[in-house]
Amino acid sequence: MLLKKAEIQARTITEDGQIFLQKAAQDGLETVWDRYEVQKPQCGFCELGLSCRNCSMGPCRIDPFGEGPQRGICGADADIIVARNLGRMIAAGSASHSDHGRDLVEVLRKVGEGYAPGYTIRSVEKLQKVAAEFGIASDGKTPSALAVELAYAMEEEFGTRKKALTFLARVPEKRRAIWNKLGITPRGIDRETSEMMHRTHMGVDNDWQSLLLHGLRNALSDGWGGSLIATEISDILFGIPQPVTSEVNLGVLKEDQVNIVLHGHNPIVSEMIYEAAQDSELLALASQKGAKGINLAGLCCTGNELLMRRGIPMAGNHLMTELALSTGLVDMMLVDYQCIMPSLGEIATCYHTLMISTSDKAKYPHMAHHEFHPETAQAKARELVRLAVENYARRIPAKIQPAPNAPTRMLAGFSVEAIVAALGGSVTPLIEAIKSGDIQGAVGVVGCNNPKIQHDSGHVTLTRRLIQNDILVVDTGCAAVAHAKAGLKVPEAATQAGPGLQRVCKALGIPPVLHMGSCVDNVRILNLAATLANTLGTDISDLPLAAAAPEWYSEKAVSIACYAVASGVFTVLGTPPPIFGSPKIVKLLTEDIEGLLGASFAVEPDPEKAAERIVNHIRQKRKALGL
Amino acid sequence: MPESIRERVMVRFERCVGCHSCELACRVAHSRSGSLAVAILEEPKPKRRIFVEQAAESPAPFLCRHCEDAPCVRCCPTGALRFDEASGLVVYGVDRCIGCHACVMACPFGVIQPGAGDLFVVKCDRCPDRDLPACVEACPTKALVLERDFLLDRRRRTVRRFVEAARTAGTEADFVATGSIGNP
Numbered sequence: 001m002l003l004k005k006a007e008i009q010a011r012t013i014t015e016d017g018q019i020f021l022q023k024a025a026q027d028g029l030e031t032v033w034d035r036y037e038v039q040k041p042q043c044g045f046c047e048l049g050l051s052c053r054n055c056s057m058g059p060c061r062i063d064p065f066g067e068g069p070q071r072g073i074c075g076a077d078a079d080i081i082v083a084r085n086l087g088r089m090i091a092a093g094s095a096s097h098s099d100h101g102r103d104l105v106e107v108l109r110k111v112g113e114g115y116a117p118g119y120t121i122r123s124v125e126k127l128q129k130v131a132a133e134f135g136i137a138s139d140g141k142t143p144s145a146l147a148v149e150l151a152y153a154m155e156e157e158f159g160t161r162k163k164a165l166t167f168l169a170r171v172p173e174k175r176r177a178i179w180n181k182l183g184i185t186p187r188g189i190d191r192e193t194s195e196m197m198h199r200t201h202m203g204v205d206n207d208w209q210s211l212l213l214h215g216l217r218n219a220l221s222d223g224w225g226g227s228l229i230a231t232e233i234s235d236i237l238f239g240i241p242q243p244v245t246s247e248v249n250l251g252v253l254k255e256d257q258v259n260i261v262l263h264g265h266n267p268i269v270s271e272m273i274y275e276a277a278q279d280s281e282l283l284a285l286a287s288q289k290g291a292k293g294i295n296l297a298g299l300c301c302t303g304n305e306l307l308m309r310r311g312i313p314m315a316g317n318h319l320m321t322e323l324a325l326s327t328g329l330v331d332m333m334l335v336d337y338q339c340i341m342p343s344l345g346e347i348a349t350c351y352h353t354l355m356i357s358t359s360d361k362a363k364y365p366h367m368a369h370h371e372f373h374p375e376t377a378q379a380k381a382r383e384l385v386r387l388a389v390e391n392y393a394r395r396i397p398a399k400i401q402p403a404p405n406a407p408t409r410m411l412a413g414f415s416v417e418a419i420v421a422a423l424g425g426s427v428t429p430l431i432e433a434i435k436s437g438d439i440q441g442a443v444g445v446v447g448c449n450n451p452k453i454q455h456d457s458g459h460v461t462l463t464r465r466l467i468q469n470d471i472l473v474v475d476t477g478c479a480a481v482a483h484a485k486a487g488l489k490v491p492e493a494a495t496q497a498g499p500g501l502q503r504v505c506k507a508l509g510i511p512p513v514l515h516m517g518s519c520v521d522n523v524r525i526l527n528l529a530a531t532l533a534n535t536l537g538t539d540i541s542d543l544p545l546a547a548a549a550p551e552w553y554s555e556k557a558v559s560i561a562c563y564a565v566a567s568g569v570f571t572v573l574g575t576p577p578p579i580f581g582s583p584k585i586v587k588l589l590t591e592d593i594e595g596l597l598g599a600s601f602a603v604e605p606d607p608e609k610a611a612e613r614i615v616n617h618i619r620q621k622r623k624a625l626g627l
Numbered sequence: 628m629p630e631s632i633r634e635r636v637m638v639r640f641e642r643c644v645g646c647h648s649c650e651l652a653c654r655v656a657h658s659r660s661g662s663l664a665v666a667i668l669e670e671p672k673p674k675r676r677i678f679v680e681q682a683a684e685s686p687a688p689f690l691c692r693h694c695e696d697a698p699c700v701r702c703c704p705t706g707a708l709r710f711d712e713a714s715g716l717v718v719y720g721v722d723r724c725i726g727c728h729a730c731v732m733a734c735p736f737g738v739i740q741p742g743a744g745d746l747f748v749v750k751c752d753r754c755p756d757r758d759l760p761a762c763v764e765a766c767p768t769k770a771l772v773l774e775r776d777f778l779l780d781r782r783r784r785t786v787r788r789f790v791e792a793a794r795t796a797g798t799e800a801d802f803v804a805t806g807s808i809g810n811p
Binding site for chain 1: 646650651655666672765
């Protein structure tokens, strides 16, 4: 059924999104928004975090109005149940990013051992730097030997009992003292997740406060452990991102080229596809089939990984993944894991699109499964690119609709290294700009899309307000793609910023919104914050910083938000987390936690009001610093 | 049925999964804020007008039937409860209520309850501001439906049972042979 104009506008602010929502409806597709509509109204107990399915005496629900049951069958009250549920969300999110990190450690080891043809070590400099942090001397060792040693040392971070994770050495001393005092210093990556699952088993930890504290420790094991390992090894294997120009929106899918779309989170597969797409033999085959070339485009964070390092264009973010297929121009979509809607395979059957799943741990309905392993990845990538090229001829002309709007230009690739380089070799100019007030502060606007919030409006509205107030915005993940589509990631966007930030952007030739990578790369923001704090000899929580996830949906986002707050960054969430069933927990996380960690959460679905709160927060922090 | 007469909320007991979503939605619909997260903090707590009880093996939601010859209306000494011909609902006017709770005793279903705070009694008002009552809208399995849908569903299921019974009982030829149809 066709959609009314008002319905479409209520779903997304993006031009390409609005066009292809109608195309999808014309083609009879059911999208994430349609499925959201029929799920409404959603279960109130679950929304409040008051339902528990942890054991088979239940399921149990607590009556939030106090008339019905106030305890689950085991005796758990609202506070315990909410804390247990939140803990499990953190554990799942932390496990996901950290398992992604583990996959990269495995590749690093195999590269060092010579079992991964096609992969190389692109940044020996970073390899040596990280190895040194792990106490491994580089002198006289080949990069391969060093890679193997580092991989083994990192594998130790996952399971072994330690006092603290190695990367904690990067954390400001004051912050580490706070963690030690609270007993939330993360010890092992898998250990904290595993312990969370243990604690939330029936009859283990039934103190909501200690459950929440362990939740913070679990999240820290992701932020300063699993995710950080994932980012650092990606840089070692695939290169440290440097500023690069590219384009974004569905207009990047080319009518006269073989379009291969890469979706998911893991750069291990996409990097090999990138190599294969440059292969002269396959390019010749493409031209033989009548195509003018092989065009790679990204979705979600696999896309962000390739964008940051290779400048490949982005087709869209989370809510655009189904609509990308509705162009009829995707000859192959490759997916690895995380945030891949299981609906994609079925939608692709309406077109000629080949859907390929690539991870041994992630299979989806209606997709062909081609597993990637480091040993054979190079050959597999060529095989798949060849299949995509051959599929070009099978396009269904009646179903093709190229995007009428031109792709938006953008600048990406702002790793911490790239930012420091842009500043002339140290963070001092940034600190000076903050001191002078040209830059009032910095905010990480990150996170997913959620059909509960008009697509991209949360991100874009909030970010526009922040830069108007001379606040530098750094971003990752789906938020980063939203900002790019809105045209905020070109140097000319500086005109939309306040006068101070405008001056800084013009002097450095940078946009007011800096793309720092995929969602696992939120640790880059964390690293930048730690570097600033360390340079000033202070704590992260003293700096005029904040974070926001205006449209978050995933468990990974819960873990990220928790490690941000635990690291001392005030964090505003747009979508309410399922904790409101326990007023005690809401009060702790939004108020009392400030006294313990120097940072707290806030929940504010309205991006205008969220911007106001963040601006006030930054003003307060500046005042406390005497600025 | 004239359009001005509101339809009753009917219950398809066999569909109820006991999720209590209707109870939550009812409370939110009758809260001051209208939002779940805020409503749970309101004092006095918003009251529900629908009750999911465990009856024998199955859960069963129950709410005011808006009886035409209602015991609550008949026993109400002040006319606070009355049957409204225009809407087809048993309506409650708190301004005339003296809080005797005779209606609470008289209701055979136990769905009129003593109020708290500014209300003497609390009963289903069929969400006057909404097209669909909040409980019906919230029911994920459509155990709660309006009268029209309920009747349609009942009729169709019954017809289906008849047809299926006829099919399994014999072919058309059997009927012809026994003289039931086509052989006057």
